[in-house]
Amino acid sequence: MTARIGVVTFPGSLDDRDTQRAIRVAGAEPVALWHKDKDLGQVDAVVLCGGFSYGDYLRAGAIARFSPVMDTVIDQAKAGLPVLGICNGFQILTEAHLLPGGMLGNDHLHFICRDQKLRVENADTAWTGDYTAGQEIHIPLKNMDGRYVADRRTLDELEAEGRVAFRYLDLNPNGSLNDIAGITNAAGNVVGLMPHPEHAVEPLIGTGRTDGLPFFTSILKKLVNA
Amino acid sequence: MSRIPLDTVEHAAETPDTELPWAELGLKKDEYERVVEILGRRPTGAELAMYSVMWSEHCSYKSSKVHLRQFGEKAPESDAMLVGIGENAGVVDVGQGYAVTFKVESHNHPSYVEPYQGAATGVGGIVRDIIAMGARPVAVVDPLRFGAADHPDTKRVLPGVVAGIGGYGNCLGLPNIGGEVVFDACYQGNPLVNAGAIGVMRHEDIHLAKASGAGNKVILYGARTGGDGIGGASILASETFDDAKPSKRPAVQVGDPFQEKLLIECTLEAFAEKLVVGIQDLGAAGLSCATSELASNGSGGMRVTLDDVPLRDSTLSPEEILMSESQERMCAVVEPDKVDRFLEICEKWDVIATVIGEVTDGDRLEIYWHGGKIVDVDPRTVAHEGPVYERPYARPDWQDALQADDANKLPRPQTSDELKAQVLKLVGSPNQASKQWITQQYDHFVQGNTVLAQPEDSGMIRVDEESGLGVALATDGNGRYAKLDPYTGAQLALAEAYRNVATTGAKPLAVSDCLNFGSPEDPAVMWQFSEAVRGLADGCLQLGTPVTGGNVSLYNQTGEAAIHPTPVVAVLGVIDDVARRTPVAFQEEGQLLYLLGDTGEEFGGSAWSQVVHDHLGGLPPKVDLERERLLGEILISASRDGMIDSAHDLSDGGLVQAVVESALLGGKGARLVVPDGLDAFTFLFSESAGRAVVAVPRSEEVRFNDMCGARGLPVTRIGVVDGDAVEVQGEFALPLAELRELHEGTIPGLLA
Numbered sequence: 001m002t003a004r005i006g007v008v009t010f011p012g013s014l015d016d017r018d019t020q021r022a023i024r025v026a027g028a029e030p031v032a033l034w035h036k037d038k039d040l041g042q043v044d045a046v047v048l049c050g051g052f053s054y055g056d057y058l059r060a061g062a063i064a065r066f067s068p069v070m071d072t073v074i075d076q077a078k079a080g081l082p083v084l085g086i087c088n089g090f091q092i093l094t095e096a097h098l099l100p101g102g103m104l105g106n107d108h109l110h111f112i113c114r115d116q117k118l119r120v121e122n123a124d125t126a127w128t129g130d131y132t133a134g135q136e137i138h139i140p141l142k143n144m145d146g147r148y149v150a151d152r153r154t155l156d157e158l159e160a161e162g163r164v165a166f167r168y169l170d171l172n173p174n175g176s177l178n179d180i181a182g183i184t185n186a187a188g189n190v191v192g193l194m195p196h197p198e199h200a201v202e203p204l205i206g207t208g209r210t211d212g213l214p215f216f217t218s219i220l221k222k223l224v225n226a
Numbered sequence: 227m228s229r230i231p232l233d234t235v236e237h238a239a240e241t242p243d244t245e246l247p248w249a250e251l252g253l254k255k256d257e258y259e260r261v262v263e264i265l266g267r268r269p270t271g272a273e274l275a276m277y278s279v280m281w282s283e284h285c286s287y288k289s290s291k292v293h294l295r296q297f298g299e300k301a302p303e304s305d306a307m308l309v310g311i312g313e314n315a316g317v318v319d320v321g322q323g324y325a326v327t328f329k330v331e332s333h334n335h336p337s338y339v340e341p342y343q344g345a346a347t348g349v350g351g352i353v354r355d356i357i358a359m360g361a362r363p364v365a366v367v368d369p370l371r372f373g374a375a376d377h378p379d380t381k382r383v384l385p386g387v388v389a390g391i392g393g394y395g396n397c398l399g400l401p402n403i404g405g406e407v408v409f410d411a412c413y414q415g416n417p418l419v420n421a422g423a424i425g426v427m428r429h430e431d432i433h434l435a436k437a438s439g440a441g442n443k444v445i446l447y448g449a450r451t452g453g454d455g456i457g458g459a460s461i462l463a464s465e466t467f468d469d470a471k472p473s474k475r476p477a478v479q480v481g482d483p484f485q486e487k488l489l490i491e492c493t494l495e496a497f498a499e500k501l502v503v504g505i506q507d508l509g510a511a512g513l514s515c516a517t518s519e520l521a522s523n524g525s526g527g528m529r530v531t532l533d534d535v536p537l538r539d540s541t542l543s544p545e546e547i548l549m550s551e552s553q554e555r556m557c558a559v560v561e562p563d564k565v566d567r568f569l570e571i572c573e574k575w576d577v578i579a580t581v582i583g584e585v586t587d588g589d590r591l592e593i594y595w596h597g598g599k600i601v602d603v604d605p606r607t608v609a610h611e612g613p614v615y616e617r618p619y620a621r622p623d624w625q626d627a628l629q630a631d632d633a634n635k636l637p638r639p640q641t642s643d644e645l646k647a648q649v650l651k652l653v654g655s656p657n658q659a660s661k662q663w664i665t666q667q668y669d670h671f672v673q674g675n676t677v678l679a680q681p682e683d684s685g686m687i688r689v690d691e692e693s694g695l696g697v698a699l700a701t702d703g704n705g706r707y708a709k710l711d712p713y714t715g716a717q718l719a720l721a722e723a724y725r726n727v728a729t730t731g732a733k734p735l736a737v738s739d740c741l742n743f744g745s746p747e748d749p750a751v752m753w754q755f756s757e758a759v760r761g762l763a764d765g766c767l768q769l770g771t772p773v774t775g776g777n778v779s780l781y782n783q784t785g786e787a788a789i790h791p792t793p794v795v796a797v798l799g800v801i802d803d804v805a806r807r808t809p810v811a812f813q814e815e816g817q818l819l820y821l822l823g824d825t826g827e828e829f830g831g832s833a834w835s836q837v838v839h840d841h842l843g844g845l846p847p848k849v850d851l852e853r854e855r856l857l858g859e860i861l862i863s864a865s866r867d868g869m870i871d872s873a874h875d876l877s878d879g880g881l882v883q884a885v886v887e888s889a890l891l892g893g894k895g896a897r898l899v900v901p902d903g904l905d906a907f908t909f910l911f912s913e914s915a916g917r918a919v920v921a922v923p924r925s926e927e928v929r930f931n932d933m934c935g936a937r938g939l940p941v942t943r944i945g946v947v948d949g950d951a952v953e954v955q956g957e958f959a960l961p962l963a964e965l966r967e968l969h970e971g972t973i974p975g976l977l978a
Binding site for chain 2: 052112202207
């Protein structure tokens with residue numbers, strides 16, 4: 001059997017088709033979800049993909065958080081549904097308070113697109129089981145508002161509980177506090193990160209690395225073995 | 227304009243002596259008189275608005291038309307061409323049932339006035355052209371030219387343009403895979419912001435801009451119409467800049483990429499359900515263009531009720547509504563029984579859609595406002611039968627002196643140290659330096675099909691996931707060469723783009739162009755233009771790559787000073803399997819470096835003459851298109867058969883520039899030996915055309931040499947991939963770390 005993984009399309013979502021492809025490449029079944037539908041169609045996990053939902057003219061993710069589909073995603077995530085937020089998806093997860101902190105504009109004020117080196121800090125989440133803790137990977141990064149911020153107490157908590165899932169290496173591309181590239185909730189089912197693993201699943205495409213594929217194989221294994 | 231009474235057709239007929247502001251709208255006196263002659267009466271205010279924008283240089287090509295005809299007359303036989311010049315964009319067959327549409331357009335004038343919005347809406351416009359053909363846009367490219375890199379105004383214009391291209395393109399989800407960034411003082415005050423896009427569709431999905439079938443509905447959808455961009459095509463893009471005139475900022479449009487993204491998705495969904503008979507995007511000249519183009523290309527006439535156009539500003543006059551260039555709007559012709567479904571799809575995407583008219587039996591375009599008929603014209607006279615000028619042209623008297631000022635006679639480096647110093651100066655010069663600071667502000671990963679992106683020789687996109695079919699696109703232009711000899715300069719641009727496509731392993735198929743020149747009212751500029759068009763048309767005929775469409779941007783000059791003639795040429799190629807693509811970066815130490823082609827003493831217009839001597843004179847490199855074709859065939863065969871692991875075309879900056887780039891991208895150095903018969907200086911800096919450097923695995927050496935020998939392509943072994951320096955034996959060795967710092971530090975140093 002395989003797993004059915006939903007990918008939400010908001011107006012302004014850009015990486016929905018890429019994310020569906022990545023899910024397919026990993027061997028799972030992608031299911032297209034629409035922002036106006038509360039019904040998640042019995043999917044086993046959800047990915048909130050990159051883009052500029054509703055144009056993001058207010059604050060990245062601030063409007064998407066109130067969409068009908070998110071009502072269900074928030075409820076089910078709290079009940080344990082695995083949810084991965086990539087870039088705009090990460091921003092939406094923080095706006096929805098499924099993950100702590102928030103994202104500000106990059107400290108250099110430019111959009112930045114680069115092949116980013118990361119360290120996997122937590123290989124125990126639903127989405128990182130196929131990595132090993134401490135593993136160094138390259139994942140494309142592309143964003144305007146990628147500077148992760150949180151108050152000191154939240155940061156200390158994240159660090160103490162091992163909830164920093166990914167950290168930028170060599171170069172902090174946006175001024176994120178503690179070089180944080182991605183975090184997880186305490187239960188490990190909700191993970192958000194700014195870099196784009198769905199752009200690193202085929203050897204020929206993009207940067208030519210497949211360092212992002214384990215995100216999708218991790219969740220597949222977890223769901224199939226569950 | 228007159229509000230009371232409404233200036234209807236009837237009213238115009240009754241008041242023949244009413245003075246109209248034709249001059250303010252950019253029409254010449256004889257052009258206005260021609261409008262009166264066509265109509266048999268004075269035009270209404272609304273008709274005048276339409277004629278003035280549609281007969282502008284930007285929309286009518288009135289100065290360039292007589293020359294552009296050569297692209298059709300000299301078109302080579304090609305099985306690949308599905309839709310040619312005249313539609314929103316040309317369409318090319320790339321095999322396996324796929325068709326590709328591509329085009330390059332200019333947004334030069336608005337980008338100088340308001341860099342961010344000017345550049346952003348340039349991307350928006352070209353992308354709508356692609357959608358209007360029925361295709362999903364899959365990539366954009368941006369050939370850019372700015373004034374001197376260290377000029378204070380460049381620091382205003384460039385970051386705004388780059389942020390605008392990124393801000394719009396990134397938000398649309400289109401990978402930016404190529405383009406150019408060139409600095410030259412001649413573009414000070416007239417930056418060139420060209421934008422190109424590629425779209426992919428199945429053959430059966432090709433759509434055209436025509437309104438046919440009486441009773442079919444005309445639907446305007448997308449953004450509401452506002453007061454922005456009024457006169458963009460006529461007053462802004464078709465006149466030279468002049469300090470004495472008022473600011474033209476209000477003529478620049480403002481873009482909303484989110485709205486455009488919705489427009490893309492909703493249009494493609496409507497296409498997929500076969501709901502659309504004809505379609506046209508609203509760009510330059512807005513509704514005036516869309517209605518007159520659709521009506522004149524179809525079989526019937528059209529009746530439009532302007533009151534039904536959704537407005538952002540309810541005080542707009544009908545003339546303003548017709549001239550507005552508000553962005554993110556499209557116009558579709560839909561059969562009556564499919565209108566509901568079309569509107570449903572628009573609603574799904576939260577896109578405003580309104581039926582504003584219908585196709586009629588007659589052959590007139592009639593537009594109503596508040597119940598009165600304010601336009602009654604033959605749409606062909608608006609869209610296609612505008613004035614055509616045979617502008618006088620003459621070879622300028624300074625051309626001989628310029629060509630006689632031979633760059634080959636400039637002082638050359640005398641010692642190894644001087645040679646090394648000049649290499650460093652070249653590699654760190656703004657034009658030759660890495661443009662990473664710029665290109666990393668563009669998303670090149672989105673859509674998950676990007677095989678190659680800048681700084682590769684051409685951008686490459688996978689079209690089919692199963693078969694690996696892909697397309698490649700390169701854009702090139704060299705204003706310095708074209709200034710020295712416009713005919714040759716245009717052919718060199720074509721040759722370079724052709725070579726860049728072939729270098730990555732793709733077979734060149736078709737050409738689009740963006741011709742950027744000064745004022746057509748200057749005979750010297752018209753001569754440059756006519757020579758460049760002749761050169762390009764002759765070149766395309768010889769290479770067998772038809773011109774599928776293009777764009778002309780004139781009046782790129784401030785006062786008397788025109789830009790260098792700058793034909794930018796885009797070549798589209800196809801590759802059967804993207805797994806065979808050849809990258810620029812050196813892959814493995816020990817691989818052998820070969821120089822393909824002949825190297826002569828050709829320094830006219832070269833980067834070396836600019837960087838070391840601040841000189842422009844002499845003749846540009848010679849063009850041999852048969853050689854280019856042979857070189858292309860060798861590069862494509864070698865890629866297909868796995869004989870080369872990296873390749874880089876040689877162009878501005880010559881061999882040393884190419885080797886440094888391949889070394890830095892691969893993180894592997896090179897040891898070079900100056901071949902017999904060449905001096906080190908010529909070997910490193912010559913810009914002879916028709917050349918490339920390739921890295922050949924040792925196991926393929928014999929096979930590769932045999933292939934070149936059998937086909938008669940000169941091939942010279944020049945060294946090996948090795949170490950962590952670029953070394954020229956007996957001359958110098960430059961550590962990669964030092965080269966990298968120089969190459970990558972220049973642009974951020976100037977602009978960040």
